[in-house]
Amino acid sequence: MLAIIKGDAMRSMRRIWLIFLIILITGICAAQVPDLVGYWAGSAPAYFIEDGAHDLVEDDRIVLAVVEQTDRLFTGNITFMRDGEEVVEAFAGAISADNKTLYIAESNGYGFGTIISENEFEMVYLEHGTPAIAAIDQFHRIKA
Numbered sequence: 522m523l524a525i526i527k528g529d530a531m532r533s534m535r536r537i538w539l540i541f542l543i544i545l546i547t548g549i550c551a552a553q554v555p556d557l558v559g560y561w562a563g564s565a566p567a568y569f570i571e572d573g574a575h576d577l578v579e580d581d582r583i584v585l586a587v588v589e590q591t592d593r594l595f596t597g598n599i600t601f602m603r604d605g606e607e608v609v610e611a612f613a614g615a616i617s618a619d620n621k622t623l624y625i626a627e628s629n630g631y632g633f634g635t636i637i638s639e640n641e642f643e644m645v646y647l648e649h650g651t652p653a654i655a656a657i658d659q660f661h662r663i664k665a
Contacts, residue, residue: 595615613626629650
């Protein structure tokens with residue numbers, strides 16, 4: 522009789538673990554895609570390399586506007602100063618399946634980033650050509 526009770530208890534425990542595992546897997550698979558639509562302000566210390574010389578810019582301000590997002594794809598404009606002139610460039614981006622990694626492509630370069638929270642992400646930006654640029658951008662959502 523004791524063996525029957527132990528067997529029933531083991532089956533009940535297995536069912537509980539199976540239900541727990543299903544809930545856990547469902548929660549992982551149903552992870553919400555981050556909503557990036559809106560305005561993001563950032564700073565971008567960067568090295569500019571041209572003709573063998575390098576220039577470190579430490580206080581470069583950037584505004585990134587994500588104007589449209591469809592699932593993990595997004596698009597918008599990035600505004601920054603270059604040689605005393607305001608530059609606005611269009612970009613297209615994608616969020617990886619892990620919902621933490623993002624990628625941006627614009628006319629001259631690429632950004633590879635990590636979403637830190639719903640209001641912050643970091644992006645490493647690389648641009649080839651003259652000048653060549655390497656920057657680390659820290660973006661924070663601008664609250665309306």
